[in-house]
Amino acid sequence: xxxxxxxxxxxxxxxxxxxxxxxxxxxxxxxxxxxxxxxxxxxxxxxxxxxxxxxxxxxxxxxxxxxxxxxxxxxxxxxxxxxxxxxxxxxxxxxxxxxxxxxxxxxxxxxxxxxxxxxxxxxxxxxxxxxxxxxxxxxxxxxxxxxxxxxxxxxxxxxxxxxxxxxxxxxxxxxxxxxxxxxxxxxxxxxxxxxxxxxxxxxxxxxxxxxxxxxxxxxxxxxxxxxxxxxxxxxxxxxxxxxxxxxxxxxxxxxxxxxxxxxxxxxxxxxxxxxxxxxxxxxxxxxxxxxxxxxxxxxxxxxxxxxxxxxxxxxxxxxxxxxxxxxxxxxxxxxxxxxxxxxxxxxxxxxxxxxxxxxxxxxxxxxxxxxxxxxxxxxxxxxxxxxxxxxxxxxxxxxxxxxxxxxxxxxxxxxxxxxxxxxxxxxxxxxxxxxxxxxxxxxxxxxxxxxxxxxxxxxxxxxxxxxxxxxxxxxxxxxxxxxxxxxxxxxxxxxxxxxxxxxxx
RNA sequence: GCCCUCCUAGCUCAAUUGGCAGAGCAGCUGACUCUUAAUCAGCGGGUUCCAGGUUCGAGUCCUGGGGGGGGCACCA
Numbered sequence: 001x002x003x004x005x006x007x008x009x010x011x012x013x014x015x016x017x018x019x020x021x022x023x024x025x026x027x028x029x030x031x032x033x034x035x036x037x038x039x040x041x042x043x044x045x046x047x048x049x050x051x052x053x054x055x056x057x058x059x060x061x062x063x064x065x066x067x068x069x070x071x072x073x074x075x076x077x078x079x080x081x082x083x084x085x086x087x088x089x090x091x092x093x094x095x096x097x098x099x100x101x102x103x104x105x106x107x108x109x110x111x112x113x114x115x116x117x118x119x120x121x122x123x124x125x126x127x128x129x130x131x132x133x134x135x136x137x138x139x140x141x142x143x144x145x146x147x148x149x150x151x152x153x154x155x156x157x158x159x160x161x162x163x164x165x166x167x168x169x170x171x172x173x174x175x176x177x178x179x180x181x182x183x184x185x186x187x188x189x190x191x192x193x194x195x196x197x198x199x200x201x202x203x204x205x206x207x208x209x210x211x212x213x214x215x216x217x218x219x220x221x222x223x224x225x226x227x228x229x230x231x232x233x234x235x236x237x238x239x240x241x242x243x244x245x246x247x248x249x250x251x252x253x254x255x256x257x258x259x260x261x262x263x264x265x266x267x268x269x270x271x272x273x274x275x276x277x278x279x280x281x282x283x284x285x286x287x288x289x290x291x292x293x294x295x296x297x298x299x300x301x302x303x304x305x306x307x308x309x310x311x312x313x314x315x316x317x318x319x320x321x322x323x324x325x326x327x328x329x330x331x332x333x334x335x336x337x338x339x340x341x342x343x344x345x346x347x348x349x350x351x352x353x354x355x356x357x358x359x360x361x362x363x364x365x366x367x368x369x370x371x372x373x374x375x376x377x378x379x380x381x382x383x384x385x386x387x388x389x390x391x392x393x394x395x396x397x398x399x400x401x402x403x404x405x406x407x408x409x410x411x412x413x414x415x416x417x418x419x420x421x422x423x424x425x426x427x428x429x430x431x432x433x434x435x436x437x438x439x440x441x442x443x444x445x446x447x448x449x450x451x452x453x454x455x456x457x458x459x460x461x462x463x464x465x466x467x468x469x470x471x472x473x474x475x476x477x478x479x480x481x482x483x484x485x486x487x488x489x490x491x492x493x494x495x496x497x498x499x500x501x502x503x504x505x
Numbered sequence: 506g507c508c509c510u511c512c513u514a515g516c517u518c519a520a521u522u523g524g525c526a527g528a529g530c531a532g533c534u535g536a537c538u539c540u541u542a543a544u545c546a547g548c549g550g551g552u553u554c555c556a557g558g559u560u561c562g563a564g565u566c567c568u569g570g571g572g573g574g575g576g577c578a579c580c581a
Contacts, residue, residue: 008550009515009532051539072544073537092538109531123539146516146530148542153512155573167516211580256580257506266581416581471581484574495572 009143016106017139023102029137032114035061039084041119045127049120057119060129062087063137065166066111068147076104080113080129083172088128089115100134109147110166112138158492171487177296178476178488184295185269185472186249188288194245194271199234201227201251207451208232208394210437212255214264227253231270232394232467233454236423239272240462247271249472260484261415264493267472272423276466277396278406281420282383284468285410286321289381289417293319293479304481306413315379317412317478323381325408328370331384336373340366340388349373363390378411393433395421396464412478420468427458 020027041060049057067086068079074093079086093101107113114135122128145151150167157164157171164171186196204223206213208230216225231248238246249269258264273280293300300320332340338349343362350357350369357365366388378384385408389397392405406422424430434450476488486492 012532068542070540070543071537072540075538075540077540077543079541088541090539094538122541124541126539126541128539143515143531146542148530149517152517153573155512156516158573209581252581254580257578259577259580260575262580268581419581469581474581497572 010141013108013139013141013143016108017141019106020103020136020139023099023106025103025136027136027139029112029114029135032063032135032137035063035114037084038062038064038080038082038087041087041129042085042127044119047119048127049118051121051123053120056130059116059132060119061114061116062129063114063135064112066107066109066113069107069109074101076107077128078107078113080115081166081169083176088122088126089117089131090122090128091131091134096131096134100131103134103136108140110140110142110144111136112140154486155494158486158494159497161490174476174480174482174487175490177480180295181292181476181479182249182267182472184292185288185470188291189247189271192245192284192287194247194273195243197235197238197243197246197248198250199228199231199248201253203228205449205451206230207449207454209254214253214255229254230469231268232469233451235270235272236462236465236467237454237457239274239423239465240457240460244274244463245272258493260486261474261477263473263485263489266485266489268469269472270467270469272465272467274463274465277422277464278385278408278420278466281466281468282325282385282408283322284466285383285418285420285470286323288470289410289475289479290319290321292475296479302479302481304413304478305483315413317379317381319381323383323410325383325385327386328384328388329386331374331378332366332370335377336369338369361390363388367391375411375416376414378414380410380412381417382411383408384411392421393437394424394430396424396426415474415478416471417475417478418468418470420466423462423465423467425458425462425464427455430458431455 017027041062044058044060047058049055062080062082064080064082064086066078067081070077076091078089078091080089091100091104096104114137115129115131116133116135117129117131120128120130145163145167151157151160151163157168165175166172189196202216202218202225204225206226206229208228209232211229213226213229216227217223218225229252231250231252235246235248247270250267251265252268253265255264256262271284273284290300293302301316301318303314303316305314329340332338332346336349338345340346343365346362346366346369347357350365350372353369353372355365355368355372386398387395387405387407389395389403389405392407395405395407398404398406408420409416410418424433431450434455438450473485473488476482477485480488482488
């Protein structure tokens with residue numbers, strides 16, 4: 001029984017754990033059945049007892065983490081939080097009895113606690129659970145972040161997401177929101193008869209997009225493998241196999257830079273519908289994103305802060321479908337002020353914006369001009385349709401107009417949210433386009449291999465189809481109004497922290 | 506990979522020209538049965554990211570390293 005002063009926060013909590021054990025209480029808790037969500041308890045406020053009432057309010061049982069503690073002699077006010085909300089507890093020495101009171105005195109911020117009590121209002125009108133008994137559910141051996149500011153350091157929040165989630169309610173809401181979005185997307189697809197499949201993530205040829213893959217190695221096969229960079233080619237094989245409406249919602253990996261909008265692993269949804277085309281996919285996109293936005297908070301409009309720390313004024317975007325369709329060419333004319341069919345004018349305009357044009361294909365210059373002069377202007381939501389064919393090696397050409405590809409991209413606030421094609425199902429043309437694409441690339445800029453098996457699949461006849469891809473992380477950024485992709489990815493990639501003081505390194 | 510910038514107590518933040526490293530919260534002791542970031546009195550708490558350098562003196566200046574954030578490039 002040491003009375004020595006102890007300034008070590010961990011040691012103080014460890015000592016409390018020993019005291020809790022000494023009371024005969026398991027400091028790590030046990031199964032705790034039939035407790036209510038705090039939000040549900042709050043909803044019963046109309047039944048709660050008022051200060052003068054003879055009859056106690058309804059009995060409730062809740063569980064959660066102690067977020068705030070106001071000790072007032074023989075009464076402790078605690079604030080308990082679960083993932084639905086927070087509520088005040090009244091713990092009185094007289095009311096809970098001597099044993100529970102001994103336990104109450106050992107409680108720390110951040111401990112987990114179950115409570116049985118009655119619902120009522122305090123004299124100051126705060127909805128409160130008046131505790132009758134306490135069930136200890138978990139000792140926190142480390143001090144929590146500051147009770148008012150929470151954890152603000154972005155690095156710490158990403159590395160210790162558990163702390164971020166329980167000390168920053170808006171962070172928990174963001175990730176619950178992401179879950180609603182993903183679940184809504186699955187519901188919408190399933191309601192339209194799409195089936196979800198799981199393609200291979202380790203592939204010997206990483207195709208379906210132009211991106212640098214990660215390399216891994218299979219020991220027993222003595223084989224280098226790539227992590228997938230897209231879902232596309234395997235889903236199309238399934239179209240050939242007769243899965244007429246098929247989608248995958250999963251992780252893809254691209255070995256490229258990290259930024260506010262890029263994480264090396266991210267979540268894609270790709271859906272393919274046999275006998276559809278890109279117009280079918282536009283309608284599907286409106287349903288998918290429209291339903292997702294409603295699933296978050298029942299409203300089609302969003303106020304979105306563009307850029308870090310909300311530098312610019314927030315922009316309000318209305319997602320009420322249908323959304324306008326504009327052709328690539330008319331947007332170039334509208335925002336860049338040049339005729340896209342006039343290569344010299346396009347080149348001149350690109351150069352006036354400081355773009356390097358020397359030795360570049362006219363269509364590439366046009367693409368760069370579009371990115372530079374048009375994309376940022378697209379507040380949207382707007383479908384940009386009918387792309388120059390050379391930019392789209394996996395896309396069917398418009399009937400009678402081989403220079404135009406039946407493709408759309410959905411833009412909101414200058415960000416590409418969705419990308420869709422009428423899928424190219426001509427194996428001869430597909431093989432030719434692959435060869436052209438590979439011809440210009442250095443050997444290591446891999447993806448750089450012809451996927452012979454995919455071509456073979458097409459030769460067995462793939463139905464004409466519409467295909468759609470949506471980057472789920474960016475969709476979440478927009479719908480949840482978070483400025484960084486790291487705010488919507490639970491565990492974004494970070495460099496390992498240099499371990500100070502650890503030996504053997 | 507390049508440029509800019511940040512790293513101080515468990516957490517949130519101060520520290521003038523280079524001059525004794527501070528506050529709030531959290532913690533500890535005491536008072537308090539209706540508080541609301543409770544309040545009041547008292548107490549303890551630091552490898553200023555790391556390693557060097559300049560200096561009588563470095564949290565502050567210089568060099569190198571680590572990690573983060575923003576931008577560029579690559580991409581979605």
